[in-house]
Amino acid sequence: MTVVPDEHLMTLICDNCGDTTTGTACVLPDAEVVWTLVAEHGWSGSPFATGPHRCPRCSLPGLDLGGDTAGQGGQPGGGVLGVDHLDDVAVVTAAGDIDADAADELRSALRQAVDVCGHVVVDLTRVHLIDAAGLGLLVRAHRDARERGAVLCLAAPSRFIRTVLHTMRLDGLFPIFASPQEALRRLSPGGAGDLAAVVAGPEPRGLSPAVMTDASSR
Numbered sequence: 649m650t651v652v653p654d655e656h657l658m659t660l661i662c663d664n665c666g667d668t669t670t671g672t673a674c675v676l677p678d679a680e681v682v683w684t685l686v687a688e689h690g691w692s693g694s695p696f697a698t699g700p701h702r703c704p705r706c707s708l709p710g711l712d713l714g715g716d717t718a719g720q721g722g723q724p725g726g727g728v729l730g731v732d733h734l735d736d737v738a739v740v741t742a743a744g745d746i747d748a749d750a751a752d753e754l755r756s757a758l759r760q761a762v763d764v765c766g767h768v769v770v771d772l773t774r775v776h777l778i779d780a781a782g783l784g785l786l787v788r789a790h791r792d793a794r795e796r797g798a799v800l801c802l803a804a805p806s807r808f809i810r811t812v813l814h815t816m817r818l819d820g821l822f823p824i825f826a827s828p829q830e831a832l833r834r835l836s837p838g839g840a841g842d843l844a845a846v847v848a849g850p851e852p853r854g855l856s857p858a859v860m861t862d863a864s865s866r
Contacts, residue, residue, distance in 0.1 A: 660685055663699050664706035683816070687780045692748050694777060695812055707748060726750040726775065728757040737835050738765035739828055743774035746782030754782065758789040766798040769831040773804040778812055790822060799835065803828040 659670045660682065671685045683695035693701040726744025733739075738761035746754060761768045770786065786800070793800040801823035805813070813819040825831040 658682060658685055658697075660689070660691060660701055662691075662701060662703040662706055663693075664702055667703045667705070669703070683780070692779050692781070695779065695815065726777075727753045729774070731757050731761055733765055734832065735836075736766040737769060737832060738762075738767070739769045739771055739832070741771040741774070741828075745777040745779075746775055746785075747777065747779040748781040751781045751785060754785050758785060759792075762789055762792045762796065762798070762800070766796070767835045768793055768798065768800040769803050769825075769828055769835070770800065771803050771828045772806070772809060773828070775809065776806065778809055783812070783816065783818065786822070787818070799823060801825060801831050801835070803831045 656672060657670055658672070659668050661668050669685075669689045669691070671688060682697050682701075685691075686693065686695060686701065690704040690707075691701055692707040693699060726742065726746055727750045729741040729743050731738055731740050740754075740757050740761050742750075742754060744750065758768070758770075768789065770789075786802075790800045802813075803825045804827050805824060810819065810824070813822070813824075823831075823834075825834065
């Protein structure tokens with residue numbers, strides 16, 4: 649555990665340098681979720697109490713937490729492996745951690761995908777962790793795609809990422825598929841089905857201020 653609860657307070661511990669910060673317990677239903685505490689104090693890392701977490705100083709690019717990433721065996725660094733254009737669908741393949749360190753690269757890839765193609769598939773097969781910055785980028789790209797009458801969907805998210813999406817009430821915002829191949833089949837002209845409801849899907853609800861701020865910025 650990298651979070652120490654004490655009645656109505658939580659102490660967040662940096663896994664890299666051991667620095668701490670204390671705030672009120674998260675208002676979300678799940679007591680293991682510390683998203684609000686992480687976002688409000690400028691920390692990065694897991695939205696869950698089990699970590700890893702990094703203080704603002706240790707969140708700078710180039711610093712390595714070491715060890716396991718949220719029990720997933722992942723690495724702190726992350727990025728975009730590539731953007732493939734298949735007819736009118738763009739596949740953005742990400743890897744590692746989708747966090748503040750990878751934000752610029754992912755933002756550029758998502759903008760390119762939305763601008764050049766119609767529908768977008770974000771392949772999360774190799775992604776281990778996602779934080780407020782990464783979620784904000786996905787929400788922004790989802791809105792951009794919807795404004796163009798297109799769909800942004802997520803492919804092969806891990807159980808950890810699915811839990812984050814569910815906790816932040818975003819699991820109903822994005823179409824989610826078990827694999828990129830399944831997403832491509834559904835988005836193809838012969839297998840799209842009724843995408844109108846997906847394009848006009850719900851707005852995100854219950855997000856932390858950090859996510860909403862990032863999602864609203866361009």
